[in-house]
Amino acid sequence: MGLDPNLVGQAEGPWERSWSADDALLYAVAVGAGQDQPLSELSLTTENSADVEQRALPTLGIVLAQFGGPQTIHLGDVDLTTLVHAEQELVLHRPLPVAGRMSLRRQITDVFDKGKGALVVVRTEGVTEDGEPLLTTRSSVFLRGAGGFGGPRGESTPWEPPAGDPDAVLRFRTAPNQALLYRLTGDRNPLHSDPRFAALGGFERPILHGLCTYGITCRLLVGELCGGDPTRVHAMFGRFSRPVWPGDELVVSAWRRSDGSALFQTSRAGSDVVLDRGRFDYQP
Structure with missing residues (x-):
């Protein structure tokens, strides 16, 4: 069958999601805090440090x-490897509570x-118990070999990093x-832990979650641009361009802009860009 031709408009929810201070601590440690x-x-x-x-x-x-x-977005008869x-894009309509x-x-x-493939875009919206917007995420996945079905190609916008050296x-x-640590936050995709599954995807060993790289990048930018205060973050966007392996050193290059945002790229040290076209919106 291949990719389901009637995917657009497919919806799920609402469902409830709760989290605790321990979940926030685990996530922070999982992205290297x-x-x-x-x-x-x-x-x-920590939740009990003085002051x-x-x-x-x-x-x-x-x-x-x-x-x-x-957990399952029904894409049709496709090979998930x-x-x-x-x-990945995240928009915060208010600071995320602990x-x-x-x-x-x-x-x-x-x-x-x-x-050469199909790009599927999924939007998820979260509202508080009072019905107020809390966050919106937009995530896209690429399925190799699933293209050629005659659908719209979508826009392709050229992007280059700013001229000159990065500000940070x-x-x-x-x-x-x-x-292995990051998967405890909820993403149990075996691509990141099972050597056999990783090999089916063409990788010599399990790779790091793209969202772990994304979270590490956010944490570093919060420290540099927001004085360590994550409540000042409004939005973040990035395109995953290359895999990262656990143990790699990541290098985030950031260019501040006058409008309360920064552009960024994350690379493997001495190698390829792995998170591209980055934009980070924050309260200066």
Whole structure:
């Protein structure tokens, strides 16, 4: 059968999602908070440090919205080993609380024919118990070999990093067990833990979750641009362009803009860009 031709408009929800302060702590540690300097990010990693108020990293919102509820988006008769995460966007309508509950709805908004594959775009919206918007995520997945069905191709916007040296260059070496730790936040895709499944996808060994790289990037940018205060983050976007392996060193290059945003790229040290076309919106 191949890709289901009637995907656009397919919806799920609402469903309820709650989280605790412990979930926020686990997520922060899973994206490397405190790994290099255990006392440097106590607001993310502890709930009982003197004169330190616990905060939640905004990218925890993606885990809450996209995992822990209905897990299967029915794409049709497709080989899931050909599926890769393509793009991720997070918009926060208010700061993400350390603990709480929200109601979520999910909808497939677009399916694009990219020739060599298909791009499926999913939007998830979360509202508070009072019915107020909390967050919106937009996630796209690329299915290799599923293109050529005659659908719209979608826009392709050229993008280049700003001219000149970045305003900040931030580094973090992932741990060899980073993927094993990150999967405890909810993403149990065996691509990141099972050597046999990774081999079916064409990888020599399990790769790091793209959303872990995304979360690490957010954490580093919060420290550099927001003075360590994650409540100042409004939105973040990035396109996944290359795989990362646990143990790789990540390098985030950021260019500040006058409108309260920054453009960024995340690379493997001395190698390819792995998170491209990045934009980070925050309160300066």
